[in-house]
Amino acid sequence: MKKFKTVFNQVKSLNGAEAPDMANLLWQLICYSPKMPVRLQQQHLLDEAKPFTLEVDDPHFAKSVLKFNGFVWGESSRKIMITHGWGSKAADFAELITALKNITDTQVIAFDAPGNGSSEGELSNLLLFAKAAEAVINTFGAPDIIIGHSLGAMANAIAVKETAIKPALLISIAPLINLKENFVASLNAADVAPAIQDKFFADFEHLFAMEASGFTMDRLYPSGAIKRHWLAYDEDDKTAPYKFLKDFLAVYPSIQTKAYDGRGHERIIKDEAVIADIVNLIA
Incomplete structure (x- = not known):
């Protein structure tokens, strides 16, 4: 930071x-991408995970292969992949991951995108986020549920298109649209x-x-590949303005939405009500 x-x-x-x-x-x-240190509670959660390292090519900034780090909780064949947002990391989903771990028969996979968290890279971009998500999918298999916050939601859209998977449920939290x-x-x-x-x-x-x-969500969106899409937002979100989201939702009215007033762009992923609703959707 x-x-x-x-x-x-x-x-x-x-x-x-x-x-x-x-x-x-x-x-x-x-x-x-601004970097914040891992808090003690977050580190305890990471210590419980099985770590992994994968690689992606960065032809634009590093002009080399970058290693990025990820974490797996559980052994089930029912997979949940989480893609964080800009200036964030897998550990920032500690509250949500802890709740998801308690759902029977699930495996949770999260990662630090290149240039973020513990992963290599000085500069980052949306394409590196998407490449990392694709590498996770290609390595661990198609997730049943994909969760993304902010830029991570856009990256998930690209990854779904590029890998041609059809997740049962896509969850977008305060997604960037434009x-x-x-x-x-x-x-x-x-x-x-x-x-x-x-x-x-x-x-x-x-x-x-x-x-x-x-780089807009309406151009990136893999509409035919999504069986069910649930989207959480705050209408007063300054980072992901509602006016862009409103236009996007008008094009894709089948997306289920729920407003969480006053949560803000960053705090929404830690909100108890948001986490409870996500757990109910999955469980």
Whole structure:
């Protein structure tokens, strides 16, 4: 978190002006995932798991193979995969994982995406999240239930498409819907001038061979592969604005939704009511 704050303050101090290393600063501002240490309760949960390490290729930032770490609780053939959000890690689902472990005949699999938590990588992005989810699916088999929070929900959509699996239940918690708008919000918060933002997005398109505006949930969504989709949200979520979610849900009215007012974007995954509803859905 300290590094992210340093980069943010450095960009903001420019007051909209450009710096010699502006491109590098903006990539760090947008693609450096803040890291928080594991708390004692979380570490106890990780110690109970069977750890694993897998690899994904990062052709954009590291330009090499990155190792990422994961954790498995239980031995059942009924698998639950959890994909965390930006600036997060598997251990941040400690409360939910603890509750899921108590469901009879389940195996819970969670991982730290590249550039997050305990995994390798300096910068990260949605595609690395999705590649990690795909690697877990290809290694452990198709999950019956897939849970994703924030950017993890978008990554799950890509992974389901790429692996051609058909999970019985997809659970999305405060999903991001329009990734470019999140980028713009971060750039605006740091007072990056419009012309410099335009150059950043041109660089983005050159690097990823795709416009940032293409990373939206409605374009990524694997509608034919989802048997049942349940979605939790907070209408006042500032990170995942409801106006984008509302438009997405209008296109996919079969998605079941439930609002949890006042939970916020990060705390919603720890909320007792949210966890209880998820357990009831699965059990």
